[in-house]
Amino acid sequence: MCGRFSLVEAMHDLQAYYQFEMRDDFLYTPNRNLAPSQSAAAVVELNGKRYPASFRWGLIPPFAKDQKIGFKTFNARSETVSEKPSFKKAFESKRCLIPATSFYEWKKSGKEKQPFEIKRRDGDPITFAGLWESWRSGDELVRSCTILTTEPNDLMADIHNRMPVILERTDFDTWLNPDAESSSLHQLLKPCAGDLLTAEPISRERFKKSAGS
Template sequence: MCGRYSLAKPGRAIEQHFPPLKMGASHPARYNIAPTQPAPVIVHREGERIFQIMRWGLVPSWAQDKKMASRLINARAETLSEKPSFKNSFKTRRCLVPADGFFEWKTDGKSKRPHYIFLKSKDLFAMAGIWSQWDREETPLLTYSIITTPANSRLAPLHPRMPVILAPENYGAWLDPATEAIHLQSLLAPYPSDFMDHYEISGLVNSPAHDAPEILAPLG
């Protein structure tokens, strides 16, 4: 799964990585983005790529209330086109979730040790996401979920699943509502192990209240 991630790079770097991007929202550095918090995503709207803030944890348009959001932070690639909570969003409401790293906890006996995972290049990347609009309150609620797939060989010792990371050449097809979902299934594969790395970090990340650079420091 993916239960925490970071987006610490500045807005200029984000614009350069996701061109042509219209920055419709400001972006403070985030080191510990947690479920139910607002965070940036990139969507396709009226022919443009828009940088927009949504809340992490999908609330389907048909939901009676917002309670299910905390349970729908991830969507499994294998059942994305079948699950009622996800299938409509997968068809036409896909997004990119920009990040520069994410966290997983390795079980070690009775303890769980957090690790920070990133690209060896230290570049930004995009996790595949889906989004929804919930209209049962005065102000529409925009929410998203991150798609997961089986972990690659480097990350499998930490956790059996990982977020889907899209190659830049596939950003356009993923965002375009006109792309049929059946043609995107092949993109929902583990990112190659050779391009990824990780290290153990302190338990500061365990609390969503901690959102500072020291979270990313290697342990020891």
């Protein structure tokens, strides 16, 4: 699973890496400990061009009665994403890239949990495979997102039994393409190579310090 991550990249670096066109209404605030229900930056494609977007983290499907479901849908299992009612439509037509500087996971050790910070070894941003949706209640419109997860690679298996789906830059066009075939999309929903990432144990005190935006 992925329940916490950071994004502290400079905006011009994100724009250069993801090749998106800026929007005047896009607001970006770096966050060292982004949690479900908070605003997450994402990249979407519209008419062949990429744009930045802000989504509430925790996907709220259109049929939801209220926003609380988002606390259960901040992750989507890649093995069933094309079947689950909450994610099926989004998987078909509302896919996005969710950038991160790092993500956090906790390894159980007896009664204690050791936090780890996971980053790309090459220093590039991590790119999660994401889905987004629009939910409306009266005049209120909420756009929200989820991060897809998969089985762990060799590195992550020692820490947790799930990990986020991490896309490479060569995957971006396929993932964002509204006409991409389902088979092509499913080929991307796999663990990344173990040597792509590093996992460093961090103290609880350091983690608390990193929680500030």
